[in-house]
Amino acid sequence: MARSCNTPRMSRSGRVVVALVIALGVLIIGPSVASAHTDFESSQPADGSTVEGPLDDVILDFTGTPTAIDDGIVVADALGVQYVPVEVTQDDLRITARFDPALGDGSYTLAWQVRSDDTHTKSGSFSFVVVVPAATTTLAPTTTAAGSAPTTSDTPTTSAVTVTSTDSVVAVVVSPAAPPPAPEVVDTDDASNVARIGRLIFFPSAVVAIGVLAFAAFAFAGRRQDLGTLIRLVRWLGVGVAMGALVEIIGLETLFGGFEVVPGEPAGRAAMARLIGGAMLIVGFVSIGSAARGTAGPTRSLSAAVAVDQARSMTVDTGEATRWRPRAGDSVGMIGMLLVLVSFAFDGHTLSEGPRALHGVLSIVHVASAGVWAGGVVALAVVLRRRHNDRVASNGVEMILKFSVVAMLSLALAGLAGVVMALFIDSDVTSYPSTDWGRILIVKLILVVIAALLGAYNHFRVLPGLESAPNDAGIIEKARNTVTTEAVVLIVVAIASAILVGASTL
Structure with missing residues (x-):
């Protein structure tokens, strides 16, 4: 019986090389572009800032591509009431959380959690204050007879701009001394x-x-x-x-x-x-x-x-x-x-x-x-x-x-x-x-x-x-x-x- 050993060895070597190429191809299929480490970079509103409201959207920016996870964003106010966004969207390095109804007057803390490409979860929190312009009162002029004293009538109207100290009514916003504690997000x-x-x-x-x-x-x-x-x-x-x-x-x-x-x-x-x-x-x-x-x-x-x-x-x-x-x-x-x-x-x-x-x-x-x-x-x-x-x-x-x-x-x-x-x-x-x-x-x-x-x-x-x-x-x-x-x-x-x-x- 012929016993040729060289041919199997040569064919085996070829198959091993092909297998390695296939293995690399299978694993590389999909996104494999070099990416930076996924860390929190900034937010809108920024941590510790005061913004005009009502606030519909909160934006989070990261240094690497994050993956938003279910229930990964939660907001709590000063009374401990929690708000969950109705929609979370992702655009490259940015995640946007939309709230409906919008966040009104008050101090808030947002807790977030995302997943990076290496499967590690990243989490953090930041606080901000929302100020909604209050209703203002303007003085409506009235027509008076000659020589008579003018009278005034208070007619309430709403203003889309923030009032100042020279207006007839000053908007007062109560802000707690310390931001509320961060709420708990989904546990992974x-x-x-x-x-x-x-x-x-x-x-x-x-x-x-x-x-x-x-x-x-x-x-x-x-x-x-x-x-x-x-x-x-x-x-x-x-x-x-x-x-x-x-x-x-x-x-x-x-x-x-x-x-x-x-x-x-x-x-x-x-x-x-x-x-x-x-x-x-x-x-x-x-x-x-x-x-x-x-x-x-x-x-x-x-x-x-x-x-x-x-x-x-x-x-x-x-x-x-x-x-x-x-x-x-x-x-x-x-x-x-x-x-x-x-x-x-x-x-x-x-x-x-x-x-x-x-x-x-x-x-x-x-x-x-x-x-x-x-x-x-x-x-x-x-x-x-x-x-x-x-x-x-x-x-x-x-x-x-x-x-x-x-x-x-x-x-x-x-x-x-x-x-x-x-x-x-x-x-x-x-x-x-x-x-x-x-x-x-x-x-x-x-x-x-x-x-x-x-x-x-x-x-x-x-x-x-x-x-x-x-x-x-x-x-x-x-x-x-x-x-x-x-x-x-x-x-x-x-x-x-x-x-x-x-x-x-x-």
């Missing part, structure tokens, strides 16, 4: 919290899955059946990605006001891409699963049969070249991973801070490189512990040597991309301790430093010991424990990153 915290929970599930799952695949491709050595363990781990992580994306979509549905709106929003399309990508991770990598099991039964494809034959010819407990080489049967899983990875360019602060395209590319680089490091450490810990439990050769020296190079490059890329992204989001470094986003970033950086120190300890202290005594049980245990600790710290870093996406910079 529940929907936002559901979306955050979804991110907490899929973000660590996606990051670790990226690294496990990278480790299998570049640093794995030893028993080929352990590849099956890693791929089963990737599939379970795919379940986490899909479940997290589904939970996020449910939260976005409430936040956006309906499932039909979700595909029209960049964050919604990103979540849908993760849902599809997670499902593809679950069902992909057919040839790896077949080869790892080493079964002699029917295979699903020619590439799977070739992989099985190759697995049989390998020495299971040595450090021979048994690392993973993607084949045509793995295309589904690879495309799923690409969908998940590209989705990070269309989520969180990448939609509202800095140059849109550049920030999106940096986000992909940051997640991919951080994933290679974090997920690779997890994969190394899993393989070392499994081989310890099975009492077989660990091949720790070879794997740690290979992975150290990959990890150092990944750490450098992740750090560089992360610094640029942080400056895009908030260039005022001194303000970091005063914002939720800044404080979480500081915690994340501390954890990254701890993980890097653990990696350095492995490289400069544990690895030389393994090289001189590769079968020393004490040194192997030390390597296993430090790698496991580093993996736990990096998973916590991934969780912190998920929280960081939704944190406020205000």
Whole structure:
């Protein structure tokens, strides 16, 4: 039987490139113009101002494109009576609230809440006073007989202009000393919290899955059946990605006001891409699963049969070249991973801070490189512990040597991309301790430093010991424990990153 392996590889490469282009196209469809961060800029009436009424319209201007939400504008007067606009319209960066009946004499406080492109809600309030010109009295002249005293008759009329102190009647407007308290607007915290929970599930799952695949491709050595363990781990992580994306979509549905709106929003399309990508991770990598099991039964494809034959010819407990080489049967899983990875360019602060395209590319680089490091450490810990439990050769020296190079490059890329992204989001470094986003970033950086120190300890202290005594049980245990600790710290870093996406910079 002819066993041509080159053709599937070439066709797979072409399909992967096409899939990446399609993934980018699907996610970019719709509004993707670079946008500024959505913050409140000004209002008409301005905060603390006094305007002539009755007041029909209140205008709010923003620095970035806002999205008006239902019941997102409420006005309260000095007595606590609330007024809801009969119509809210949006024109680019401006939102106009129309009131019918119009707002009359008195002091008012308006509370507002809008949603920005990155799904973050912005809220605030401002106060103003409305003065309605009072009815005035004019002196109507009367005709009198010659020599008789003139008489006057008060005839009330209304005037469209504000009266002054020289008029016969002075308009008196009572203004409270302090503006009324801001009314409560619609609460979107529940929907936002559901979306955050979804991110907490899929973000660590996606990051670790990226690294496990990278480790299998570049640093794995030893028993080929352990590849099956890693791929089963990737599939379970795919379940986490899909479940997290589904939970996020449910939260976005409430936040956006309906499932039909979700595909029209960049964050919604990103979540849908993760849902599809997670499902593809679950069902992909057919040839790896077949080869790892080493079964002699029917295979699903020619590439799977070739992989099985190759697995049989390998020495299971040595450090021979048994690392993973993607084949045509793995295309589904690879495309799923690409969908998940590209989705990070269309989520969180990448939609509202800095140059849109550049920030999106940096986000992909940051997640991919951080994933290679974090997920690779997890994969190394899993393989070392499994081989310890099975009492077989660990091949720790070879794997740690290979992975150290990959990890150092990944750490450098992740750090560089992360610094640029942080400056895009908030260039005022001194303000970091005063914002939720800044404080979480500081915690994340501390954890990254701890993980890097653990990696350095492995490289400069544990690895030389393994090289001189590769079968020393004490040194192997030390390597296993430090790698496991580093993996736990990096998973916590991934969780912190998920929280960081939704944190406020205000």
